[in-house]
Amino acid sequence: MAIFNLKVNGENHQVDVDPDTPILWVLRDNLDLVGTKFGCGIAQCGACTIHLDGTAARSCSVPISQVGEASVTTIEGLSEKGDHPLQEAWREHDVPQCGYCQAGQIMNAASLLSKNPSPSDQEIESAMYGNLCRCTSYLKIKAAIRTAADQA
Amino acid sequence: MSIVKTTVDRRSFLKVSALSTGGIVLGFNWACTPQEAVRAIPSEWFDVNAFLKIAANGMVTIMSPNPEIGQNVKTSMPMIIAEELDVKWEDVIVEQAPLDTDAFKRQVAGGSQSIRQGWSSLRMAGATAKQMLINAAAKQWGVDPSGLTASEGVISGNGKKITYGEIAAEAANVPVPEEVKLKDPKDFKIIGTERRNVDLNKIVTGQPLFGLDHKVDGMLYSVVLRPPAFGAKLKSFDDSDTRQVNGVQDVVQFGDKIAVLATSTWAAIKGQRALKPEWDLSGQLESTSYHDETMRNLLDTPSEEPKRNDGNVKRAFAEADKVIERTYEAPFLPHNTMEPMNFFANVTAEKVELVGPIQTPEWTRSRVAKLLEREESEVSIDMTRMGGGFGRRLYGDFALEAAEISSMINSPVKVVFTREDDMTAGTYRPGSKYKFRASIKDGQMTGYHLVGAGVNMRNATRENNFPAASLDNYLIESHNLQSNITTGAWRAPITNFLAFAEQSFIDEVAIELGQDQVQFRLDLFERALSNPVGEVGYDVEKFMGVVKLAAEKSNWTEKKDGVYKGFSAYYSHNTYVAEVAEVVMSGGTPKVQKMITAIDCGIVVNPMGAINQVQGGVIDGIGHAMYGELTFEAGVPQSKNFDQYRLIRTSEVPDVEVHFVESNNDPTGLGEPSLPPAGGAIANAIHAATGQRFYQQPFIKEKVVFG
Numbered sequence: 033m034a035i036f037n038l039k040v041n042g043e044n045h046q047v048d049v050d051p052d053t054p055i056l057w058v059l060r061d062n063l064d065l066v067g068t069k070f071g072c073g074i075a076q077c078g079a080c081t082i083h084l085d086g087t088a089a090r091s092c093s094v095p096i097s098q099v100g101e102a103s104v105t106t107i108e109g110l111s112e113k114g115d116h117p118l119q120e121a122w123r124e125h126d127v128p129q130c131g132y133c134q135a136g137q138i139m140n141a142a143s144l145l146s147k148n149p150s151p152s153d154q155e156i157e158s159a160m161y162g163n164l165c166r167c168t169s170y171l172k173i174k175a176a177i178r179t180a181a182d183q184a
Numbered sequence: 185m186s187i188v189k190t191t192v193d194r195r196s197f198l199k200v201s202a203l204s205t206g207g208i209v210l211g212f213n214w215a216c217t218p219q220e221a222v223r224a225i226p227s228e229w230f231d232v233n234a235f236l237k238i239a240a241n242g243m244v245t246i247m248s249p250n251p252e253i254g255q256n257v258k259t260s261m262p263m264i265i266a267e268e269l270d271v272k273w274e275d276v277i278v279e280q281a282p283l284d285t286d287a288f289k290r291q292v293a294g295g296s297q298s299i300r301q302g303w304s305s306l307r308m309a310g311a312t313a314k315q316m317l318i319n320a321a322a323k324q325w326g327v328d329p330s331g332l333t334a335s336e337g338v339i340s341g342n343g344k345k346i347t348y349g350e351i352a353a354e355a356a357n358v359p360v361p362e363e364v365k366l367k368d369p370k371d372f373k374i375i376g377t378e379r380r381n382v383d384l385n386k387i388v389t390g391q392p393l394f395g396l397d398h399k400v401d402g403m404l405y406s407v408v409l410r411p412p413a414f415g416a417k418l419k420s421f422d423d424s425d426t427r428q429v430n431g432v433q434d435v436v437q438f439g440d441k442i443a444v445l446a447t448s449t450w451a452a453i454k455g456q457r458a459l460k461p462e463w464d465l466s467g468q469l470e471s472t473s474y475h476d477e478t479m480r481n482l483l484d485t486p487s488e489e490p491k492r493n494d495g496n497v498k499r500a501f502a503e504a505d506k507v508i509e510r511t512y513e514a515p516f517l518p519h520n521t522m523e524p525m526n527f528f529a530n531v532t533a534e535k536v537e538l539v540g541p542i543q544t545p546e547w548t549r550s551r552v553a554k555l556l557e558r559e560e561s562e563v564s565i566d567m568t569r570m571g572g573g574f575g576r577r578l579y580g581d582f583a584l585e586a587a588e589i590s591s592m593i594n595s596p597v598k599v600v601f602t603r604e605d606d607m608t609a610g611t612y613r614p615g616s617k618y619k620f621r622a623s624i625k626d627g628q629m630t631g632y633h634l635v636g637a638g639v640n641m642r643n644a645t646r647e648n649n650f651p652a653a654s655l656d657n658y659l660i661e662s663h664n665l666q667s668n669i670t671t672g673a674w675r676a677p678i679t680n681f682l683a684f685a686e687q688s689f690i691d692e693v694a695i696e697l698g699q700d701q702v703q704f705r706l707d708l709f710e711r712a713l714s715n716p717v718g719e720v721g722y723d724v725e726k727f728m729g730v731v732k733l734a735a736e737k738s739n740w741t742e743k744k745d746g747v748y749k750g751f752s753a754y755y756s757h758n759t760y761v762a763e764v765a766e767v768v769m770s771g772g773t774p775k776v777q778k779m780i781t782a783i784d785c786g787i788v789v790n791p792m793g794a795i796n797q798v799q800g801g802v803i804d805g806i807g808h809a810m811y812g813e814l815t816f817e818a819g820v821p822q823s824k825n826f827d828q829y830r831l832i833r834t835s836e837v838p839d840v841e842v843h844f845v846e847s848n849n850d851p852t853g854l855g856e857p858s859l860p861p862a863g864g865a866i867a868n869a870i871h872a873a874t875g876q877r878f879y880q881q882p883f884i885k886e887k888v889v890f891g
Contacts, residue, residue: 033430050430050450057450061405066397067390069571070449071522072603076826079522107390114389122388126380126792129800130254131387132394132522132571157835164826166522166572167254168803169796170837 036096040065041109051097056080058096059106067107067135071164078163081136081143082106088143107135110142117183118142121176129167137163141177149184151177225277230352232316233360234287235265235309242337242349244271247281249288250298251543252383253573254800255855256793257298259382261306263789264299267374268310268367271337271348278382283545283565293543293570294578294673296757296853299789303850311364313355320355321346336373369787369848378792383569395526395540395568396600403528403596404433406589407452409442409459410609413819414669415467418442425458435459436592443589449600456602468668469819475615475639475665476513482637482663483511483619491647494718495657497623500631504623508693512620512685513880515813516639517613517674518823520831523571524606529586530596531556536563536587537596541570541577548580552587575673579611607829608821612814613674614639614667616681620689623657629693631657636682638664640671644678648721649755651690654708656717669816675804676856679756681881684809687752687864692877701751701868702735722755726784729845733782734762737843748774750869752861757853760784760845763802765838765865767873773890774870776806776838781858783842786849798858799840805862807832813882830884 038045040063047062054073059065059082068091071079075090082091083105110116118138128134137160144151144159151159156177165173226239237245246262262278283291290301314334321339322329324346332341337348348355369375386393411418418440426435426444431451436443444455501507527540536558542548545565553560570577586599601609616638623631632655636644647660674680694704706728711717713724731753735741738749746768753762766778779802788794811830815822823829867878876889884890 049448050454052454053448053450057448061448061450064399065390066392066399069394069522070396070524070600072826073453074603074825074827077522107388114385119388123380123384126378126384126796128254128381128384128387129256129796130522130570130572131381131383134387135390138388160834162833164522164831164833166520166574166831167796167800168807168832168837169800170803170832170834171799171840172796174834 036099038096038099038104040104041106047096049096052095054092055082055094055096055099055104056091059091065106065108069132069135071133071136076162077133078140079133079136081139081163083139083143086143086146088140107139110139116142117180118145118176121180121183124179125172125176127169127172127176129169133163133165137165137173141180145177145181145184150181153178230356232313232352232356233309234284235306236269236313238348238352238355240349240352242347243275243277244269244348245277245279248278249281249291250302251291251293251545251567251570252280253293253543253570253577255293255298255797256381256790257293258569259379260299260789260793261302262382263374263379264303264306265310267372268307269314270334273374273379275337280567280569282567283549285546291545293573294575296759296855296857299851300758300853307366308364311366312361315361315364316358317348317351317355319358319361320351323358324351324354375787375789376791379790380792393569394523394571395528396523396571398528398539398568398598400528400530400596403598404445404447404593405449405452406443406445406586406597406599407449407456407602408585408599408605409444409456409461410605411440411463412608413463413465413469414816415469415819416440417464417467419462419464421462422460425460426455429455429458434593436589438588438592441585443585445589445593445595445597452600453602470667470669471817472615472815475667478665479615479617479637482665483617483635485663487635487661487663491643491645491660491662492652492718493659494655495631497631497633497657497659500625500657501621501623501633504625504630506624507621508624508696509619509621510689510692511879512618512681512688514616514681515815515881516615516669517808517812518607518610518814518829519572519574519576519674520607520829521570521572521574521576524603525576525582525601526599527583527586528596528598529583529590531587531591534562538564538583538587539566539568540583540586541568541573542580542583543570543573543577544580548583551580551584555584556587556591574675575677576611579672581611603826604824607824610821611670611672613677613680614641614669614671616641616644618644618682618685620685622689622693624697627697629655629697631655633659635661636663638678639667639669640664641678644682646679646682646721648719650722650727651708653712653716653718653720658717669819675801676756676859679754679860680805680808681863683752683754683756683860684863684867684881687754687861688867688877691751691864691868691871700741702731702740705731705753723760726760727753727755730760730762730782730784733843733845734764734780737782737841738764738766738780740764748869748873750865750867750872752864752868754857754860756860757857759852759854759857761857761861763858763861763865765869767866767869769873774873776866776869778838779840779862779865781840781842782845783858784845784847785854785857786847786851788844789851791844794844794854795842797854798842801856801858802840802862803832803837805859806838806866807836809863809866809881809883810836811882811884
């Protein structure tokens with residue numbers, strides 16, 4: 033075990049965990065931030081997507097020892113009042129079916145829009161390719177990202 | 185307006201004015217958007233019946249009885265109650281009901297039956313409560329209730345008005361009426377309108393909702409090692425390395441499984457990986473090649489008891505000018521819900537507390553009680569929102585594991601499957617094969633013969649479904665291959681592949697006869713309508729209705745340069761669906777660019793959620809037809825995670841256009857019926873584009889088409 037200092041959603045935390053612990057499990061089990069979901073454990077589905085210094089990362093495959101000074105953002109901290117343009121667009125389009133993958137979808141899309149505020153449809157598809165939705169709500173996910181991008 | 189006898193028993197009407205739920209005033213995020221006013225949740229509620237309680241300020245809490253797996257019943261079932269209760273939807277809070285078989289009927293998510301089978305009792309619950317509120321107002325005013333009306337939470341009459349909230353305390357104590365009036369569908373104000381998912385705000389802000397999010401103090405996480413092959417048994421194991429892992433608290437064996445208990449999920453996962461088991465592999469270990477060979481032999485074996493045998497098929501084939509024979513083959517499929525299987529259990533001397541994602545809480549309660557030798561009344565189940573079901577969560581194996589482990593270690597425990605555990609310890613869609621034969625005489629189909637064979641399939645066919653009743657000579661046979669691989673229902677069981685096979689074959693026969701594929705189907709329907717042969721297991725006119733609607737909406741007969749169309753239609757879960765696929769060639773490879781769907785599911789309760797279900801079913805059907813396959817070698821599943829198992833992804837998805845038949849009929853299923861026709865529609869369109877037929881799923885393995 034080892035002590036790690038983390039900055040998550042603007043708050044400092046200290047945790048005592050094994051260095052190989054994926055940040056996903058630190059968020060979920062140690063910090064009670066369960067919005068970040070476990071899907072595959074091998075960075076193939078995107079359900080666990082968070083931001084490290086504003087860039088999308090698969091938290092299931094980032095050991096806490098590699099987080100270093102990076103600032104961690106989860107779905108709980110994406111916006112102060114839950115009103116990020118993507119969260120609003122998700123509401124407008126009533127995107128979710130089961131809803132399990134949606135936090136990861138939103139976090140991945142937020143990273144895309146922060147770097148490319150007006151992506152083409154093809155750029156959206158390409159950026160979102162790594163995020164699985166087993167209910168296949170893909171049409172609404174794309175429409176919601178389009179809405180958020182067009183309103184920005 | 186119709187008058188119905190109430191059948192809700194006394195138990196459902198608690199008729200106690202339930203007092204404080206703790207007196208804490210919580211902030212409630214009212215209508216999803218944070219900008220809107222936050223109203224306080226009242227601390228005092230009056231239970232009118234098991235489905236609903238009303239607060240003095242007019243807010244209504246509606247309990248959603250059935251498990252939510254993404255089919256959106258947590259929104260649509262309360263909409264039905266709210267409609268008959270006649271309140272504003274904005275005044276409704278929805279809560280998930282726990283398992284309570286005294287109060288609620290059929291708390292199951294399966295067979296696309298929640299809305300269809302809940303329709304009457306949900307309407308009655310709302311209408312009964314409305315009448316009780318009216319009766320209470322009438323009593324207070326000393327007037328006859330028949331002169332009073334209620335709308336949007338306000339009772340009027342006799343020149344007076346009173347809100348539901350103001351009369352709720354009294355209403356909880358009036359007798360349950362023996363008869364209530366239900367609304368005429370033309371007066372619906374909530375049913376048929378677009379209402380957003382009631383959990384939307386929690387989903388997009390990452391609040392706890394799912395089984396995997398459930399946590400209590402002192403709970404241990406358990407990751408279980410299960411036999412690596414179906415048919416393998418545990419001989420012995422060495423857990424010395426596991427016990428060295430930080431956070432691992434205990435290791436226990438139950439049956440052929442080993443549970444690692446730890447203070448975190450990661451420690452439990454590491455502990456599971458560090459186990460050194462020895463397996464007994466002397467049992468029956470099946471491979472896909474064995475299934476294939478055995479089922480192919482079965483297809484050539486006449487069955488002693490055909491499922492249906494009209495006319496004289498043997499003679500029709502003997503006299504035929506031509507016989508068309510085609511065989512279609514389906515692989516096993518895992519469910520792959522995004523939320524892996526998991527369940528919480530806390531077994532104590534007093535009670536057995538279970539929390540988690542389960543499609544069949546009632547069945548699970550009875551199995552857990554039996555397993556632990558406890559009374560069912562000691563077992564409680566709270567249903568969490570499910571990160572997908574697709575049939576996997578019908579089987580409570582994970583809940584039974586949690587209960588057994590908790591009882592062994594005397595601690596609250598949550599069993600968590602890794603993705604590898606989830607994919608390799610499944611209850612799979614079993615492999616199946618179908619041989620279709622059609623006899624052609626004088627340019628007509630004179631006989632139809634289908635033989636099905638499936639793994640663990642008591643009936644691989646749907647013998648009374650289309651084209652039954654439209655042919656004089658019609659023979660349906662089914663064979664079963666018993667296997668020790670665990671199999672079960674997978675979204676639209678049997679028909680998820682049978683429909684593809686049948687609709688591909690019908691397309692091929694129509695073309696062979698030089699007929700238009702839509703007209704060919706309509707001619708068969710005409711026969712089933714005007715002069716049916718034997719039992720007709722479907723409503724011919726409704727079926728024709730969706731076929732015509734899909735043809736119309738897709739401009740079926742109109743040729744478009746570079747666009748190739750494929751038709752398919754199927755009846756399942758009491759709902760009729762027809763689909764047209766549009767395929768274009770892109771870089772030498774066919775690409776499905778659009779699906780046009782026509783659906784008759786009766787009244788559409790929530791068009792917004794309904795479109796999600798149809799789009800989801802269609803794309804799910806396309807995805808698994810294109811990419812899905814799980815094979816076995818000596819009992820071992822050959823795909824373990826998403827790097828070895830392809831699911832459809834965002835860039836592979838066509839547009840899906842959804843057209844509902846306008847109807848005042850009671851609603852039927854919607855979570856499954858749009859899936860079965862999808863594979864046939866795209867296969868027939870790809871044939872139109874390339875001349876290539878598909879006889880096996882997944883299509884992607886067809887190198888001639890996909891390179």
